[in-house]
Amino acid sequence: MKEKINFALVFHFHQPIGNFDHVIEHAYQKSYLPLIQMIKRFPKIKVGLHYTGYLLEWLEKNHPEYDDILKEMSNKGQIEIIGGAFYEPIIPVIPDRDKKAQIELLRDYIKNHFNLDIKGFWLAERAWEPHLPKILNECGIEYILIDDFHLRANGLYEEETFFPYFTEEQGYLVKVIPINERLRYMVPWKQPWEPVEYLEKNTNEEGSRLITLISDAEKMGVWPAGDMTTYDICYVKGYDGTPWLESWFQRLTDSMDEWLTMLHISEYLKKYKPKGLIYMPTASYDKMSYWVLPTRARKSLENLIKKAKWKHFGEPFSEELLQFLKGGYWRGFLVKYPESNLMHKKMLHVRQKLIKYEEEFGKSKKLEDIWLDIYKSQCNDPYWHGQFGGVYFSFMRETIYSCLINAEIKIDRLFKEKGKLINKVYEKDLTYDGRPEILMENEFLNVCIQPHYGASILEIDIKNAIHNISNVFTRKEEAYHDPKDKFPVDRWRKQAFIDHFIQDALIMNQLEIPIVDLDEESLEKKVVSDEFEELGNFAGSSYNYKITSREENQVVKLSKEGKIKENDVQINKEIILQANTIEIKYNIINKSKEKLETFHYIEFPVYIDSDISKNIILANNDEIKVENISNWKGSQFHIKNLKKKLYLSFSTQNISNFLIYPLMTYVTTDGGYDTLYQGAVIGLQSKIDLKPSEVYKNSIIIDFKEK
Known part of the structure; x- marks a missing residue:
């Protein structure tokens, strides 16, 4: 009896919300x-397809003919x-009600547009809990697709991953x-015959094994x-002059007459x-479990993996070590990147406001x-970083x-219609x-x-612009940074x-200097690189606070006693919100018996637009180019974005x-190694x-009213 094997092929199509139309096109x-x-x-190639909802809506709007092709197939x-x-x-980290709602939204869309009942479930980034x-x-949901990495890390060997399994929670099976x-890792990076050879090598007499491949559709183009790009490989010339996908599909088709059964997962x-x-x-x-680790731990784990993959007479040095080497899991990104955690927790915060409205008014x-x-705010791409920018x-x-x-503006409007106070200050x-x-x-x-x-002020949302002006990014060491680059x-x-x-004082006779032209020993360079000597113990420390609120404004009084060099100093900081205006009042008291001479330096990081050309900053009637270092002496500046x-x-x-510099980060993206603009930092130094x-x-005083 000829040995056989079952093969299920699935492609995953996804675009994040907010992506540019030209990128999706x-x-x-x-x-x-x-x-x-x-x-x-x-026609003998049977394929499972997963499309995320945002992309399906985009295709329906921009290429309705594509829907017709899918319906025909x-x-x-x-x-x-x-x-x-x-x-x-990332479905484990959103509330259960939202899990069900998002699943039902896509299920209903597929039913309404393609008259299909879904049985399988694509788990974003295969983040399993x-x-x-x-x-x-x-x-x-009848079945879920999970990397065999999950199973092998649990003690199963490769041949044991050629079958589906049951798992359950509280008696609920999937x-x-x-x-x-x-x-x-073979498709489409190896010769087309190699993945076919791998399938044939794992046939058995019963013909009951199932090998499943899922590939990002974007990887195929x-x-x-x-x-080159994968478009050249898959559809133009491959590695030998023949389009890779054409050659691979033909080999799969030819094998169906002998030892291969290609089928849908539901059929199996x-x-x-x-x-x-x-x-x-x-x-x-596997790679996600490395990326999520803190930088130092990630470096250690990746070094261990390199050692385990060291070849000795053609075999990995330690196949067993590779099986059990495992890093962290997805939630670690919420710790590794405070920017990610803030988005996630703001989502929960706004959601809690909506739940409160439902509880009060139905x-x-x-x-x-x-x-x-x-x-929409739960779309996973902006919450993590691995191979791409994220x-x-x-x-x-x-x-x-x-x-x-x-969403918050709409909720506030609803509460206001019910006579509820929306001006408030609270912990x-x-x-x-x-x-x-x-x-x-x-x-x-x-x-x-x-x-x-x-x-410090963590976030300022400008509601009429629907914009978080504090959406900047703290520069971090990443595992792939070369220390010689001194980022x-x-x-x-x-x-x-x-x-x-x-x-010392910042020098005020410089204007619009590229960062690379700054003197390495200058105070400006040290400030921009955050390498200046800190004389106080106030930065990042805890302040006492008291909240007061009046009808027209909200006031938070903050204070701390600390040291500047050897001097005892008290800082009293008062933050006042009134209509479109934020005021920050400072009283710095020398409580020492010695004279205090120093410079107080604070920063106001702002995110206006990812396109630097749309960021207009005016100081002393001059327009400041935010891609350079600029400085000036004065008492004010203005920012605007007309769009x-x-x-x-x-x-x-x-x-x-005043000192302004661009906040740049150095990261891997889908285009390779890149420098990304994260906003402008405006520093203010006072004697x-x-x-x-x-x-x-x-x-x-920061005034957000239109002039």
């Missing part, structure tokens, strides 16, 4: 369309469409389909590949039962748009914040680190203060009005030294010259 022309056309040319039984969560969230089977079962890692499950019960640990695919259809804004892409973070601010542990933030809210602005982190790494998070004290209706005027009581018991006073 490029993916359509170079991947989505030619891939489907190639599959259609080989579905009617012929050539494709099976697989479900998932509509906006592609053991509590998921209950939710999936309750949503009518079937687990392992995704083959070896094939995933738009990924870089040395001096009708014919064969899962092998048995399994419980899998929290996991994702659920209604008019809330559906607000729920959609919250679901959380480092400011425009993606901006999209998340726009969804959440828009809440927004970031879930056990330390309360102070939230100041009115119909124009949101201000979030962190008393425990230098009495700046920030000691303190890039939050507004952290109190620094510096010995976003964003206006900001910043003024100080005292004449001060402190105090005798014992004297007080330095300053007032800063």
